[in-house]
Amino acid sequence: MYRWIATVLLASVAAGVAAQAQLAHVAPESKFEFTLVTRWSQVLVGRFVGGAGEVVDLGNGKRQVRLRLPTANVEIVDHPRYTSLTRGPRFFDAARFPDVQFISEPYDAAILRDGGTLHGQLRMHGIQRRERFVLSAGQCARPGRDCAIHAQGVVRRGDYDLDGWRLALKDEVRFDLQVRLTDVASEPAK
Template sequence: MAVSFKNLIRACASVGLTLCAAAAAQSRAMPLDKQHTRLGFELSTRWGQTLEGQFPRYDGVVNVLPDGRHQVSLRMYTADVQIADHERYAKWARGSAFFDSKRWPEVVFVSHPYDAATLIGGGQIAGELVIRGIRRPETLTVEPAQCLRPALDCDVVLSGAVRRSDYEMDSLKLAINDRVVFLLHARLEPPGDTP
């Protein structure tokens, strides 16, 4: 299902990016393909164990701006967070000590405009990340594409590391490292699939 411009503008406004909202009103939206896109994160314990988290529910759209650059907007819902094979950690991640999904039901990322060639050759996509109501500049690293039409014929693979303490997620410091790595494998809905 396509993310409406209204929802995109709401996402942009939630992070205070009025330019994003203005650009969205004049752009062409390409929704993420929910059958193939995977949005998640990794945490590591002090004992070397990796915890793999997923956002099974999200909304995402890539806008082609009038100047040809792209801008991505993601909204990930924290109440649905899962951590593979570790329901106890999943409850902790959804709870008040981490994402605090009752108070802060969404993690939002809105990129700054970027050149579409970044998806082919790799590079950096800067933007604003909001977790627990705290907005900070963050950067995602794009891996070089494995096909000629990234996001259509193969995944666009992005990652970005943040410190959870920057977002007031300070619990279990002795057990879980401060670094959180966001991992995104994204595809767009094929042209013609949207109304």
């Protein structure tokens, strides 16, 4: 009897793993940018350098994207001083919180072609919240492969306790992501 239960449990776990097969990795040429605006209307463009991630097949035609954006590599374009402050303890605090993560809710692949809203869990500065990104309609036959997947979203710094520069920066942070994918099947064997 116990052997039968163990066999059923192992089969269930194996089915769950198979249902979450990796389809693609986020390609290095992807761009993960954000915009901050000062109280004096100066626009600061930031970027996460070295972002990584994957797309997994959840089964039943659903997929999930998982992104990891390292905070130690964040840079504010053309502003080395702001770059240092952004990585520091009063903003991203890269020493304590080494990355920003986004895990999408299950979605249908058609959203890449047609565009639409993608919800998911964003973890930043140790706080996790449900956020949404709006995907533009694909500009090619195979979005992510032949052209970038373009997604935009807006979050509030205060929701994530990113309160450094509170008097100098507006609360709104605009994300602009251009994601390219590499199919797992097309990667060379290791």
